[in-house]
Each structure stands twice: as C-alpha cells, then as structure tokens.
Amino acid sequence: MDRTAFRELLIRYCDGSATAEEMALVDHWYEGLYNDKLPILNQTDLDNIAQEMWEHIEKEGNLVPPLTVYRSTNRKRLYYFTAAAVIIGLVISGWLIFFSSTQTFSYDKSRKKDQLAENVNNTTTTQRINLEDGSYILLKPASKIAYTQHFGVNKREVYLEGEAFFQVAKDAARPFYVYTNELVTKVLGTSFDVRAFPHDNTIQVLVHTGKVTVYKRKTGAAEQELAKANAAIITPNQQILFNRQQVSFTRSVITQPQVINTPVTKDSNLFVFTNTPASAVLKALQDAYGIPIIFDEELLGHCSFTGAFTNETFFERINLVCKAIEAVYEQADGQVIITSTGCENATE
Template identity: 45%
Template sequence: MQDYRNFGPEQLAIDVSFRRWQLLNEPADRVFWEDWLMQNPDKKDLVEKAAYLLIALSNHYTQPSNQEQAISEREIAAEIHRLHQSLDVPDNPSVKRFTYPWLRYSIAAGLLLMLGFFGWYAFQSLVEHRSRTITYQRLTTQAATPLLEVANTTDKPKLVNLPDASSILLYPHSRISYARKFPGSKREVYLAGKAFFEVAKDPSRPFYVYADGLVTKVLGTSFTVQTFDNHEQVKVVVKTGRVTVFARHPASRQQQQEDNSEGALVLTPNQQVLFSAPDTRLTKSVVEHPSVVEWPIEQLRFNFKRTPIAAVFAQLEKAYGIRILYDQEVMQNCYLTATLTDEPLFEKLDLICNTIDARYEQIDGQVIIYSKGCNL
C-alpha cells in the first residue's frame, strides 16, 4: 500500500489509481480515495493540486498533433517532477515567490501545454476509453429523477431494501442508485460493482438495472449483475424466473428500454450472459455450477431402472431449468439404470453419457447431447 501522505502533487498526478479516479471515476478507486480523504482531511489541498494539473492536461490533449510523440510513463513522471521542482523557488529576498498556490499550478499546467512535452498519446487511451464507455457516473447524472445512492465500503455484503419491496444484496466495493419512490411505469436502478437482486413481481412496472452498457429487464425474479473495473464487461446470472438483457443504446431513453432491441437475449435459470462493451457482444452460456431450481435437492430422487433416456433428460430439464437437446429417433433405444444423488449437473451428465456412450456440450445456454444410438 502506497503511503500517499508523503506524496507531492506531481507524484500523485502520475499515480495509476489516482488517475483512474480522476479521469475514469472507477468505482473501486473512487471509494478508496473518498475514504482516504476522510481519514486525511489535511491533504485536501494536495489532492486538489494534483487533480488540477492532471485534468487540465487530460482535457487539453483530446486531438492529436503531428508534432506530438508518444513518451513513456517514466519520462512523464520525470518531466512533471522537473517542472514542479522548478516552481519551488528557494527562499531568497531577490526572488518573488507565488503567493497563490492556484496561480502557481495554473502556470505549471500552462507551461506543460506550451512545451507539448507531456504528449497526447500519454492520455489518449484514457480519454478515448472515458468517452466511449457508459459508466455508472454518466448513467446516474442522466437520470430523469433525483437518486439515492448506497455504497458498500465494508468487506461483507450489505442488504438494501427498495421502495417496491424488492431487495438487493450489495457486494463489497459496490454502489447502487435508485429513486426514493419509483415514479411512473418503470422501476430503475443503477449499479457499479456486483449485486444480487430479488425483484418483487409487478407486471405493470418492469424493473430495469443499468450496469455500464448493459440493460437488464425483469418483471419479478432473482439474478446477479456484476460490472468490472475496466468497464468493458458486464455479467448477468439468473437464479429464478426470466430476464431480458440488451445493450444500451445512447440515442434515447425510449430506445434503451425496448424488449425487441437488436441483439436482445432472454435468460432462464442457470443461464448467464457476458456482455462485451467494445463490440456490444452478448455471449450466453450455462453457469459453471447449475443448481436445482424446481425442488430442494434433498427432496429429489434420481433413481432410474431401465428408464428411457427421454424420461431421464426430461427430469433433469425440469429440475435444473436447462433445455437438453438430442435426437430422439437416434436415441430411442437408449435406457439408463443408475442412482444419481446430489452430484452437480455436469457430473450427472458425465455419468449418463459414459453409460450410454454419448457426449455433450453446452452451447448458447443449452446442453446438446451427441449419440450414435444404443443397441438393444
């Protein structure tokens, strides 16, 4: 852990975590620096000076120039340090020092801009990333109604009760924003981090979760949504019910909330989707460890005695809520004699396929069985 109390403005300006906070408003870094400032209120001036220099430079270098060249992080750090040192003139009656710190750091930023030494390429990736990603901060500032924010700065999940009787289990280093009272015909929440939702059923008012560039719509169900620090991926995992997910369209709020948005996917229990922001790609799959959704596992009895394979697959489909596809005609002579207990679903499938000389794979949130048939 860095001892930021001993940092100078120029050191702070080039710190990776500080830059992510100031330029990208990364949730984890934001929480860290807000907590750090609460614990170190005497360092507010230090943070303001470093931020002033950093943001001034970042805002300036938004267009490339033929004269600008990419430079290394080490060169950036050296130049900021050199400039800062040159501004700290030694006490000397013949030398007039700057009376106002803001003036001194304004001149520092100006000198760097005129020299062009800092280079557009040093910040271009951060600036471009900030402009193309749909972050939590941008979403909440665009909300039509005032929002209440809850942040979990602890190391344990935190329960949040919503005004519609829905609940959220907010994971550490995550935050959620929502209206004190859901207005109109929609229930909308905004997430940064990870949260498990249990949504109260209300068919007349769909429930929307905005997480970076992904929109999740439900009427009443339970599911998990997780964003990642780089804002390039969002993950949704369904526990019960049905969930619709689609990429957020920046054109209009109405377009954001259309179920038939291009590329929308419907998820059912034990399915998940991974959203890739750079290419707005949605990849659906079965969760790593499917759980029983129909009954408690201890009440299930997977006892098969020369049971037709169609009946075996039907029971597994009902128990886990995952569709199993196979060629019924090819496998009409396949039977299973086995007792399966509380093994995970994929272990059950391994045992079944080994017994009947078949194989399986999961594609697009479904299980596909491949077989050449069974001899009588």
C-alpha cells in the same frame, strides 16, 4: 443494413473475423465509392471515409458484389480502408468517428443527472438494501447502487457499479431495470446477479429464477429500440457474458446449476432410475434444472439407464448418462447438446 450493423461489419473486416462474402461486400462498396482512384491518405480523409461509404450505401442500396470481387487482391485499397476503419473504433477528442453524437454512459453521470439516492458498500461483507416495492438488493463489497427513493408509475430503475444480487418483486405494470455503463437488464419479477466492475473486461448477468432480458445501452431512441429488438433472453441457470472490448454477447450455462423445479410427489427417490429410457432421464434433468437439453428423442428412447443421483453436480449427472449410453455432450448458447450414434444396451 443499418449504421449499427455496418459498423460491426467494418470491425469484423479489420480484425479478420468477417466471412469471405462479407469481405467481398466491403471491397465492393469501396470500389463503388472510389472506382480504385484512391484519395490521398491524410487525417481528414480518414475521418470521413466511413461516412462517405455509408452515404454511398444508402444511395445505392444494399449492394451485392459480383463474383469477380471475391478475387480482389488490391492490397493498396485494403490498406487505405483498414486504416480508415481502425479510426472508426478510436475515440478522438472525445468523439466517436462513426457516430459523432454518441456519448458514453457512466454510473456517476447517471446518478448526478437524476439526483439519485446512493448506497456504497465499503465494507468486506454484503449489505442488504430494501426497496419500497418489496424488492431487495444484496450489494457486494466494493460496489455501489443508485436509485430513486420512490419508483415511477411505469418502471423501476436502479444504477449499478460493481456486483449485486437482485430479488425483484413481481410487478408486470412496472418493469425493473438495472443499468450498468454498457448494458440494460430488464425483468418483471425474478432473482438474478449482475457483476459489472469498471476494471473488468466482462459484464456478467446470471439468472436464478424467472426470465431476464439483456441488451446494449444506447443514447438515441432509434438505436435503443434496435438494441431492444436484438436483446438476449436468459432463463434460470443461464448467464450472459458481455465482452467490453469485442462488444459481444455470449450465452452459456452457469458453472454450478441448481435444481429449480422439484415435483410435488411422495417419492423421495426422484433421481433413481432402473432400466429407464435415456430420453426420460434427460427430460427429468431438463425439468429439474430448467436447462434445455437437445437430443434425438427417438434414438435415445431405445437406450436405457440404471443409476441413482445423489450429490453430483448437473454436469456430472449429464456425464454419467452420456457414458452409460455411449454419447458425448457439449454446451452452446445456454443449452446442452447430446450427440449419440446409438448404444449397445439399446432395447427393442
């Protein structure tokens, strides 16, 4: 466990979202540190408790609590620790308690530091910005973008505050980075949207074509490498929502997926099916939209579907198939999951 994972565990402990095992582990660390001889609760002690706990963990290793710790009901200890952990999440005199050297990012700081060129859209219409590498940006109203006039030999970087669509020219040797205050979006060549207004609680990255990597923006090199290792990858018709308050990612299918793959064929009736195995219908939809659809291929291969899709949305089409084969669907982590126990129209 590293410091980042430790801090996230403390946050879950305090907000009640930690598992029983995680809560027991934190209790065990605390008991190992103080042996139930609690310090007098004052501001200085609160500021240092988390650091002391981390040093204890580093010294003793990743301690595994005995089963008896799960039954711990020492509410006094819990009070002290919770108070300390809450302080970890607060900014005191401009310093984060757990990482005293951590600084926050801002669009203006980044622009001034690197003396970047800037485009600000104060109009009510979208503005197009052409970049030297052949990429272009559609900057939405009340948004601004900063970038160097000439990209470097190893990477292409822009800084965004607000909302923009990016059509990035492919260049495998020079990845394209979009920085917002909290996130880094990295691509090689693709099209996507980023929405990151300062007043919004959520940052959204939505992919139209290609593949996009999204990860947290960190100051330290080691922390940044760790964030990269845990990056989220999204593909067409998927999106990432980053919750600023919870510091968490959620991957999902976008609201209105669009067809991205149309087979080269003379048959114009691509979505007309007659007694077609449901598994084949779902595969056709998966190929057309690029959205992973998870189902029992053997089971649904015995169910048939007859119908023609015209102007329905992706989810309306999925729903029609599910009704025909007596199945239900849900979406999770950017995928559609089909659940079925079989169907009356099963074929031998």
